Structure formats: structure tokens, C-alpha cells
Amino acid sequence: xxxxxxxxxxxxxxxxxxxxxxxxxxxxxxxxxxxxxxxxxxxxxxxxxxxxxxxxxxxxxxxxxxxxxxxxxxxxxxxxxxxxxxxxxxxxxxxxxxxxxxxxxxxxxxxxxxx
Amino acid sequence: xxxxxxxxxxxxxxxxxxxxxxxxxxxxxxxxxxxxxxxxxxxxxxxxxxxxxxxxxxxxxxxxxxxxxxxxxxxxxxxxxxxxxxxxxxxxxxxxxxxxxxxxxxxxxxxxx
Numbered sequence: 001x002x003x004x005x006x007x008x009x010x011x012x013x014x015x016x017x018x019x020x021x022x023x024x025x026x027x028x029x030x031x032x033x034x035x036x037x038x039x040x041x042x043x044x045x046x047x048x049x050x051x052x053x054x055x056x057x058x059x060x061x062x063x064x065x066x067x068x069x070x071x072x073x074x075x076x077x078x079x080x081x082x083x084x085x086x087x088x089x090x091x092x093x094x095x096x097x098x099x100x101x102x103x104x105x106x107x108x109x110x111x112x113x114x115x
Numbered sequence: 116x117x118x119x120x121x122x123x124x125x126x127x128x129x130x131x132x133x134x135x136x137x138x139x140x141x142x143x144x145x146x147x148x149x150x151x152x153x154x155x156x157x158x159x160x161x162x163x164x165x166x167x168x169x170x171x172x173x174x175x176x177x178x179x180x181x182x183x184x185x186x187x188x189x190x191x192x193x194x195x196x197x198x199x200x201x202x203x204x205x206x207x208x209x210x211x212x213x214x215x216x217x218x219x220x221x222x223x224x225x226x227x228x
Contacts, residue, residue, distance in 0.1 A: 043219035105157025
């Protein structure tokens, strides 16, 4: 069974204070690891997909990296508008992953950036 | 372009009533997914369609839950004889057939009294 654990559960940063969010996973054959941003009262908004260890992707102040066991979402010089819950999900390919299409999510990291 | 839409956005019902939740995927997306999200948790898989075929319903909690997508576009998730434990946010997502990225709708908040 695929599992995703995110840490920390909550993170408070001062504006401009860089940090990283962690996503540890176990999966039977990784098809993809996904990062989403979720604002209160809204659906998850897609950020990145990573497919293989060593891959990195960037978007504005966010950079996602992937190893064989975990992914990091690095936030450089965050701004208050970066405040949100960041969700990590995996899509597995093995038999224990159930449907080869379903995403298994972590519980998220609630990020607050103070001005 | 338009994203995934869901209706109603909020539904309050009494225990024992049936409810139907609707999902309208992004135009051209052939794969459609239903998830349920509890407060403070990530979405949890319920079921998945490819075109009109239900490919996986392993996440449906019990036989009170069913879903259909008769014409390969709009989907309906039906909960019969609702119970208070069914209260949650129900989310729909869609993806292109050969692309893995799932795009989520705003969800339907269900409250069973």
C-alpha cells in the first residue's frame, strides 16, 4: 500500500525566510510524485510533477526535488501570498498501489508566511 | 479555459436521505476521479472512470456509494441512505487520457444532520 508522510504539519515563516517542506513516501513503482497547493475553501491547485530521482522543477519561489524516498519543496524568500497548505501525492504503478491512476496524498503542510 | 466544476457547492441533508453530487470535467479530459477529503487531511481516492467505464471503485466505503459517467463526460456520485459519517468534502478531478496530472474542482461540502 502506498504511503505518504509530510512534515512539518505546520510551518510559520517570516517573509523572506527560506525553508523546505518534506514529503516521504513508499510506493510500489513510482509513476509520478505531485505537489499541489490548496487555499482555504478551494480545491488543490497543481504545482509540479516529478517522475524520477534527481529531477528538479522550479516555479517562481518554489523548487521541488525528488529522491528515491522523499521529495522536498523548497521555498525561497517567501511572501505572505505563499501562505497555503501544500499537499504531496504519489501515483504508483505496482499491484499494491491499487488503481494505477489513483493518487495517494499526504496530510499536507500548512504554511503561514508573516509580513 | 474552464476548469473542473462541481455542484452543488454545499449540500445539507438529513440522515437517511439520498444525495447526488455532480462533476463536470475539463473539456476533452477522458479520465475522471472522485476523492473525499476530511478536514486537515489530503484527498482520499474513491473511484475512477476512463471515458464512461468505471475502472476502479476500490475506494468506495460501502455499497451505499455509487458513481456513474454514462456519456463519458459529466459524472454523478450518489450516496444512498446518508449517515452522519458521510459528512465531508467530496472532490472531483479530471485528467487527459495519457497525462497523469489530475486537476481538481472546488468540491461539494456535504453535511448530514
